[in-house]
Each structure stands twice: as structure tokens, then as C-alpha cells.
Amino acid sequence: MTNPDPKRWLALAVILSAAFMDLLDVTIVNVAIPSIQSQMKAGYSAIQWITAGYALAFAVVLITGGRLGDIFGRKRLFMIGMTGFTIASALCGLAATPGMLIGARVFQGGMAALMVPQVMAIIHVTFPANERGKVMGMFGGIVGSAAVAGPIVGGLLVQWNLLGLHWRPIFLVNLPVGIFGLIVAFRVITESKAPHATKLDLPGVGLSVAGLFMLVFPLMQGRDLGWPLWGWLMMVAALPVLAGFVLYERRKGQRGASPLVELSLFRFRSFASGILTNLTFATTLGVFFLVWSLYMQLGLGWTPLHAGLTGIPFSIGVSAAAGMSVQFLVPKFGRKVVQFGVLLMGGGLVLYIEMAKHLDQGFTSIQMALPLLITGVGMGLVVAPIFDLILTDVPTRDAGSASGLLNTSQQLGQAFGIALTALVFFNMMGTNATKAVDDMKPTVTRQLVAAGVPAPQADQVYASFKQCAVDRAEEKDPSSLPASCPNPAHPDPHQSPAVGQILANQGVEAGRQTMINGYETTLWFVAGGQFLVFLLMFFLPKNVRAKDPNGTSGDVEDAGSGTGEPVFAH
Structure with missing residues (x-):
């Protein structure tokens, strides 16, 4: 980029504020779940859908959202997504019933899926290559800040009970941020499109959404409905629907059309195994975060603020280890860093289980700090570099499509994890x-x-x-x-x-005590999941490989930070 956009830093501030708003919204809701349950008289399945509905809508619309930005313009889709996200936040805050809140959360997740892919795409087209390292560092700081701020802000807003609104301000706080961001974005973000924009694969969108919904919905509603026969039949029927989606996408790709998913990416073993690894990792985390919040507030009887502050060591561990892993550790030790990270996470969880078992309801925030810090450091060693390892064999020209699939697998994993909570946690009550x-x-x-x-x-x-x-x-x-x-x-x-x-x-x-016993059982499931992720990581490349200008890759001993050119979810 010969002449960088003079307004690029203002544009960056806007899109990073949108990313922060999205990430904050994910972490802030977990703290407020017990308050929502109490105030709205919500059942356990409603609690799951309030969190999983957002993640599922985000997952199934994410690839489509990125492709729409390529076709119709990234600025346009960013503003549409941010507008919708802000409106959805207002609807969440004003919801009168659990059903209304779930519907607003699904809408919010869909709008986030239009907004978030444009963040990385706008960075890519707005900033020259020599500035992107600094920008991605700032983006990493935003991720860490949201992880720390979410539980604390959520705890404060719920505990303060502003104007007698209880949990509702956790959503309404997005309104001024969204409105201000839209006003500034209109003035400072430059429009861009893909050089060779293609038509949207509507049948592919329909098949993928239908198949995923048929798989996840019965998992989440099964317990409440007594595991009816139609639920099992729906899950079985999801498999041919998803198989039909794969066949349709393959044929469309063979005809030279523009499929929603570029299936040729799966010829790379590192990418195919990486999708499964990422999905499994995100599934275990989806279980952990929801049950952890319920454990602290309903099991130990803590306030939302107390629970939020307790998570600070975990968030600090994630942020500190993420920076170290990318800049210093992965260039020297490669895949071993992420494998050590998942083992460290599993070890931290086992330590947490043993302490919870012995200390019971006397478990304090100070005593939780060590296992949470260990678990957070382990997570930080994984989440920052794993995308580079998974994408290292993928040609540069396909990096956007591959990144979109990875982000989708991550969001789907979280939705599956929350759905599996019904089997692992609520079903054993x-x-x-x-x-x-x-x-x-x-x-x-x-x-x-x-x-x-x-x-x-x-x-x-x-x-x-x-x-x-x-x-x-x-x-x-x-x-x-x-x-x-x-x-x-x-x-x-x-x-x-x-x-x-x-x-x-x-x-x-x-x-x-019932809640505590269920939490300890669930943590064993999460710890076991980390060991499975550790085994799957043996299929990843040993090191990050640098790409040459022609898009091919070769092994290099000194791969720098492993970040290279940013990979974008569009």
C-alpha cells in the first residue's frame, strides 16, 4: 500500500471498539446467568440457549458474513452488522421473557457474524504490511482486556442493580458504544471489496444452517422434553443433510463456481486435523465457562462481582502467555508449545478439582488463584499460535477461506460445548x-x-x-x-x-452441594478433553512454515514470530 489511508488509525479505533464490544458481550453474560435465571424464572435449557444461541448463530453465519463483505463492501457490512448488534443489544435488555431474550441473543449472534469478519478484512486492506504487526499486537491487547473486563464489568452492573434493572444493563451498555462507533465509522472507514467478488452460495448457506440446527437443537432441548424420539431422529437426519452440503460444495467447486466452503483445503492433513482439534478444544471450553459461573454463584453462594473478580488470575494468565507464546516460544519450540499448553490446562483443572473436593464450600478466591493462573497460562499458550500451525500448509491465496472455517469451528465448538453441558452437568443433577x-x-x-x-x-x-x-x-x-x-x-x-x-x-x-458435585464431575470431562486435544495436536506440523510470494510453504527454522501476514476470517 503506497499511500496509506490517513484516517486509518481512527478507523482502527472504531473497529477495535466493535471487536471489544463483541468479546465483552461473550464474557459478560456468563457472570449474569444466575441473575437472569432468578429474575426471569428461566429453566436450564433456556440458560443454555441464552449463551449457545449467540454462539450458534455466530458460527453458522460467520463464513457467509465474510463473503458478503467481499461482495458488497466491508465497510457496508461492518456498519450493517454493528447497527444490528446495537439493536439486538437493546432487545436483549428489554426482553420480558426467556424466549424473547433467546431470540434477541440469536439475532445478536447473527449480527456479530456480519460485523466481526470485517474487522480483520478492514485491517488488511487499510494498513501496510509493515504496520500490521503493531496493529495485531493492539488487537491481542483488546482480546486480553475484554477477557479481564467482561466478568468484572458484568459483576459490577449486576450487583449495582442500576435503576432496579438487575442484569439488563449488561446489554444496554452496548448502546452508546454502538451509536458512537457508527457515527465515527461512517466518516473514517474507507470502503473496499474483493477484486473478483462472486455471488453468494445461498443453497450452501441453507444446507449448512439446517444441518447444524438439526444437530444442536435436540441436544439442548432433549432433557427438558424427556429425550423424545423425534429429537434422536432429527440428530440422525442432520448427518445426511450435512453430507449433502459437503457434496453440493464439492460439485460447485469442481464446476469452477464459488462455493461457500472451499473443500480443497481439507486435502492438507494439518488443516483437516486442525479443524477437529480446534472444534474439540472449543467444545471443552464451552462446557467449562458456563458451569464455572454457576458453580461460583449457585454452588458457593458468591455475588456476581465476587465471581467476576475471582477470574482475574485466569485472564491475566491467558493474556501474558499469549504474547510470550507467539513472540518467543513458538519460533523455538513449535508445536510443543501448544501441546504443553493443553497439558498445563488439564493439570490446572485437576488441581482445581482436588482443591474443590477438599475445601468444599470453604474454597476462597485466593485459594483458586493458583489453579486458575495455571489453567489461564495453558490456554494462552494454545489460543495465540494454534491458528498459525493449523494454517501453515494452506496457500496464502486461500488463507481467508481457511481462517473463516477455523473461526466457524471455534464458534460451533462453543455451541456444542454448551449443548453437551445438558448431558454432562444438568442431566446428572x-x-x-x-x-x-x-x-x-x-x-x-x-x-x-x-x-x-x-x-x-x-x-x-x-x-x-x-x-x-x-x-x-x-x-x-x-x-x-x-x-x-x-x-x-x-x-x-x-x-x-x-x-x-x-x-x-x-x-x-x-x-x-449438588452444584459443587456436578461441577467437579464436569471438570473431569473438561480435563479429559484437554488430553484428547493433546493427542490430536500430533497431526499438526512441528513448526510454523513461512510462505513464499507464490503461496507455497517451506520449513524454516527461524520463522520469526510466527504471525507473518495476518489471517482473516472472511
């Missing part, structure tokens, strides 16, 4: 409640006897208490009261107030 209440039996019966209940009758009261606790844990709607539980509005006249208070207090304890 009854089992975990049974274990929790069985462990509490000596304490409960001792307190009942001390309150004047005869020993034989204390056993009967305990049995009723256990049935209520288990039924409540298995309820699809956590706010509903099972028939086996006493109604607080109509207390048993044959039961003394002291006994009622004992059962109420122990019921709260049982709910928290």
Missing part, C-alpha cells in the same frame, strides 16, 4: 443431589433429634427431605416446587418451626 443428601444424613438427623424429633421419626423426616431435594434437582425449571416438597406458604401444622428452619437451611446446603 439428580445423581449428584442423591450423593449430596446422603452425605448430609448424619448432620440432618442429629439436628432433628436435638430439636426434639424422636429418632425413628427423624429418619422418616430425613427420607422426605431427601426425596424433595432430589426431585428439586431433577426439575427442568429450577424455580418450580415439586409435589414432594412442602409449600412454604402452607407449613405442616404438625411440624415445629425449629424443624422447618432446619430443613430449609439444609435444603439450601443440599442445593449448593
Whole structure:
């Protein structure tokens, strides 16, 4: 670029603010989930859809969003996406029911998928090659800042309860940022399109969206609906739909048309295995982040702000290790860095599990700092350089398409992870409640006897208490009261107030312990997933290989930072 755009740094400020807004929105919601659940009386499946709906819409529209920018102009699509994202944020903040909130979140994810791919594309066409390293460093700082700021800002907004709005300001805070960004973007961003723009592959879009929805929807709704036959049939039917999508895209590519997905990329073993690795890694993280927030707030009884501040060591670990891995470690040690990173993550999670098991509800934020820092450092060693390793055999001319597929696999992994939470976490609530209440039996019966209940009758009261606790844990709607539980509005006249208070207090304890037991079980699943990712990484190249001007790659011992020319999700 001979004459760089004189307004490029103002343009960068706008597009980075949009990227920050998107990343902040992802992290901020997890902290607010318990408040949303309480205020809206939302069931467990609704909780999943509030997070996964955004990720799924983002995933299925991401490649399409990038291609639309190539065809109709990146500035235009950026502004359309940012406008839609801002409107969706307002709809989220004003939602009156869980269904309305889920619909607004899906819309928000779709608009983010139009906006986010243009960020990297605009950087690519706006900044000369010698400035892109600095720009990508700034972008990395934005990612780290959002990771740190999201839980803290979310915790503050929920705890302050501004104007009695409870969790709603976490979405409404996007409005002034979005409006100001649109005004400035209109003036400072220069329009650009792909040199040889092609038509959008609408049948490909339809097949991919249908297949992915048919696969994920039954996973997320199955528990609430009692795992009906149609759900299993829908998941089975998703496979031929996705196979049809692959065949259609292959034939379209063979005809020389413009497919939505460039399937020729999968002839590179490093890329094909990298997609699976990235999908698996993102799936385990999707499970972890949702359950972690529920554990701290519903299991340990912490406030949203307390939970948000507790995550700071994790975020610092991610940010610090990400910079070190790209600049210093990967050029020397290559693939070993990301493999060590996933093992470090797994080790940090195992340490966390053991500490949680021994400390139980006495687990403090200070005690969590070490395992969270270790886990964060491990994640930082992976997330920064893994794209370069996966894309290293891909010709430079296909880097945009390949990056779009990788980003899509990452978003899909998060959606799958949240869906699998229903199987790994929520589906075991009854089992975990049974274990929790069985462990509490000596304490409960001792307190009942001390309150004047005869020993034989204390056993009967305990049995009723256990049935209520288990039924409540298995309820699809956590706010509903099972028939086996006493109604607080109509207390048993044959039961003394002291006994009622004992059962109420122990019921709260049982709910928290159920959540803690489920969290520990889920963490073993996540840690096991990290080991699987470690094995899949053996199929990645040992080192990042530099590309020559003709688009081919060759092994180089000194590959610099491994970043080279930025890779763009469009």
C-alpha cells in the first residue's frame, strides 16, 4: 500500500471498539446467568440457549458474513452488522421473557457474524504490511482486556442493580458504544471489496444452517422434553443433510463456481486435523465457562462481582502467555508449545478439582488463584499460535477461506460445548443431589433429634427431605416446587418451626452441594478433553512454515514470530 489511508488509525479505533464490544458481550453474560435465571424464572435449557444461541448463530453465519463483505463492501457490512448488534443489544435488555431474550441473543449472534469478519478484512486492506504487526499486537491487547473486563464489568452492573434493572444493563451498555462507533465509522472507514467478488452460495448457506440446527437443537432441548424420539431422529437426519452440503460444495467447486466452503483445503492433513482439534478444544471450553459461573454463584453462594473478580488470575494468565507464546516460544519450540499448553490446562483443572473436593464450600478466591493462573497460562499458550500451525500448509491465496472455517469451528465448538453441558452437568443433577443428601444424613438427623424429633421419626423426616431435594434437582425449571416438597406458604401444622428452619437451611446446603458435585464431575470431562486435544495436536506440523510470494510453504527454522501476514476470517 503506497499511500496509506490517513484516517486509518481512527478507523482502527472504531473497529477495535466493535471487536471489544463483541468479546465483552461473550464474557459478560456468563457472570449474569444466575441473575437472569432468578429474575426471569428461566429453566436450564433456556440458560443454555441464552449463551449457545449467540454462539450458534455466530458460527453458522460467520463464513457467509465474510463473503458478503467481499461482495458488497466491508465497510457496508461492518456498519450493517454493528447497527444490528446495537439493536439486538437493546432487545436483549428489554426482553420480558426467556424466549424473547433467546431470540434477541440469536439475532445478536447473527449480527456479530456480519460485523466481526470485517474487522480483520478492514485491517488488511487499510494498513501496510509493515504496520500490521503493531496493529495485531493492539488487537491481542483488546482480546486480553475484554477477557479481564467482561466478568468484572458484568459483576459490577449486576450487583449495582442500576435503576432496579438487575442484569439488563449488561446489554444496554452496548448502546452508546454502538451509536458512537457508527457515527465515527461512517466518516473514517474507507470502503473496499474483493477484486473478483462472486455471488453468494445461498443453497450452501441453507444446507449448512439446517444441518447444524438439526444437530444442536435436540441436544439442548432433549432433557427438558424427556429425550423424545423425534429429537434422536432429527440428530440422525442432520448427518445426511450435512453430507449433502459437503457434496453440493464439492460439485460447485469442481464446476469452477464459488462455493461457500472451499473443500480443497481439507486435502492438507494439518488443516483437516486442525479443524477437529480446534472444534474439540472449543467444545471443552464451552462446557467449562458456563458451569464455572454457576458453580461460583449457585454452588458457593458468591455475588456476581465476587465471581467476576475471582477470574482475574485466569485472564491475566491467558493474556501474558499469549504474547510470550507467539513472540518467543513458538519460533523455538513449535508445536510443543501448544501441546504443553493443553497439558498445563488439564493439570490446572485437576488441581482445581482436588482443591474443590477438599475445601468444599470453604474454597476462597485466593485459594483458586493458583489453579486458575495455571489453567489461564495453558490456554494462552494454545489460543495465540494454534491458528498459525493449523494454517501453515494452506496457500496464502486461500488463507481467508481457511481462517473463516477455523473461526466457524471455534464458534460451533462453543455451541456444542454448551449443548453437551445438558448431558454432562444438568442431566446428572439428580445423581449428584442423591450423593449430596446422603452425605448430609448424619448432620440432618442429629439436628432433628436435638430439636426434639424422636429418632425413628427423624429418619422418616430425613427420607422426605431427601426425596424433595432430589426431585428439586431433577426439575427442568429450577424455580418450580415439586409435589414432594412442602409449600412454604402452607407449613405442616404438625411440624415445629425449629424443624422447618432446619430443613430449609439444609435444603439450601443440599442445593449448593449438588452444584459443587456436578461441577467437579464436569471438570473431569473438561480435563479429559484437554488430553484428547493433546493427542490430536500430533497431526499438526512441528513448526510454523513461512510462505513464499507464490503461496507455497517451506520449513524454516527461524520463522520469526510466527504471525507473518495476518489471517482473516472472511
